[in-house]
Amino acid sequence: MGKPLALALTAGEPAGIGPELCLQLALEPRTAGIVVVANQPLLEARAQQLGLTVALHSWHPGETPRMEAGHLSVLHVEGCASHQTGRLDPVNSAYVLRTLEIAGSGCLKGNFDGMVTAPVHKGVINEAGIPFSGHTEFLQELCEVERVVMMLATEQLRVALVTTHLPLKDVSAAITPERLSQVTRILDADLRRFFGIERPRILVAGLNPHAGEGGHLGREEIETIEPTLEKLRAEGISLTGPLPADTLFTPHWLDQADAVLAMYHDQGLPVLKFQGFGRAVNITLGLPIVRTSVDHGTALDLAGTGRADSGSLQAAIKMGEHMARCLKSSNQETRS
Incomplete structure (x- = not known):
């Protein structure tokens, strides 16, 4: 052994x-x-x-x-x-x-x-x-x-964060193409390296309600998130989104994913902690x-x-x- x-x-x-x-x-x-x-x-x-x-x-x-x-x-x-x-x-x-x-x-x-x-x-x-x-x-x-990524995990769910301990008013400005690209690449690489997942499937949450509703509820998805995800897909990273966060955490989506990438702390972690508080693990990627x-x-x-x-x-x-x-x-x- x-x-x-x-x-x-x-x-x-x-x-x-x-x-x-x-x-x-x-x-x-x-x-x-x-x-x-x-x-x-x-x-x-x-x-x-x-x-x-x-x-x-x-x-x-x-x-x-x-x-x-x-x-x-x-x-x-x-x-x-x-x-x-x-x-x-x-x-x-x-x-x-x-x-x-x-x-x-x-x-x-x-x-x-x-x-x-x-x-x-x-x-x-x-x-x-x-x-x-x-x-x-x-x-x-x-x-x-240069960059680390916070991910919390239970046996059933993994949620990584683009931004962590920021006031909500500062989150939008912090979601830059550079940060989103770095975090996504680290998440993909470390799901392979630390979890043995050959080709990780990552769900990406939008920032705004209904993922911006085509620009009517915010333009971050159109101007930053979607173009960045397209470039990352061209590198071979399997990404679905940006998806509305209120429906992303349902079996329809989670059953076909290895991890969720949330835009900010209280977008992703309340769901995970409700699902598994006391059995969840905080993991530092990168x-x-x-x-x-x-x-x-x-x-x-x-x-x-x-x-x-x-x-x-x-x-x-x-x-x-x-x-x-x-x-x-x-x-x-x-x-x-």
């Missing part, structure tokens, strides 16, 4: 549910090796608080991570000043970013086959005086790539590495209670495993 996969798992905000979700994973046997990149005393304190019996083992590059129930491999990171649940401490912010840097750099070096991230708290990191807009942008800079994440936040009110649901993290790990295997297979085919 060969060497098992090794995935780095960052524990996220120390005051949130991330550390205990990592510990919950250790209670069951795993099909991939998980290395939690975190402060080991933090994990020990949270395990004691929750009454969990988990043996923590120091991990070093090249070692096979522990996969049996009750054991967890840990890459210890210094600098976590506070272990208190539910109470944010800006002093921990540099430590949180250090875990991301270690995991991402480890993937680039080949020490890990991919990384999975538990939630961080953007606000407290910025309160610490560190400019931070999210995992996606942090890893984009770390990996030195990176040279595998990166998946949970679909929820730090849940400070649940931290330390034992009521946190690890379903999304388990889905993110399962997705990370699948993507890492597809990437390995793709790389082997390229080398041969």
Whole structure:
């Protein structure tokens, strides 16, 4: 079977549910090796608080991570000043970013086959005086790539975004031929590379109601979206649209597609989260590495209670495993 996969798992905000979700994973046997990149005393304190019996083992590059129930491999990171649940401490912010840097750099070096991230708290990191807009942008800079794409996925649906965290008034101006072309090419390439889809079929949503109604409800489809899609089709990318977003998310269209490309955040993600919240996975495309994440936040009110649901993290790990295997297979085919 060969060497098992090794995935780095960052524990996220120390005051949130991330550390205990990592510990919950250790209670069951795993099909991939998980290395939690975190402060080991933090994990020990949270395990004691929750009454969990988990043996923590120091991990070093090249070692096979522990996969049996009750054991967890840990890459210890210094600098976590506070272990208190539910109470944010800006002093921990540099430590949180250090875990991301270690995991991402480890993937680039080949020490890990991919990384999975538990939630961080953007606000407290910025309160610490560190400019931070999210995992996606942090890893984009770390990996030195020009453009990344946010895609959320369940087992039944994949939705990628042309624009992400923008005010609605700024979305139209941001949908340029260059951005739409870059995002679409990345989506097509990474559906092949990370998901093993030979010729991805992509549905593209229009920006305006009824996809502009022939220009009567907006001209972005006519002036930007349709001409750009035509050029991309000429490159061999399979694209259907622009389609009205209110009817795109129906079986008639989804049954013949591998992914949906939405123009903005709240056009595509409410449908996906209604369909699979708690089981959805946030995926960053356009990176040279595998990166998946949970679909929820730090849940400070649940931290330390034992009521946190690890379903999304388990889905993110399962997705990370699948993507890492597809990437390995793709790389082997390229080398041969």
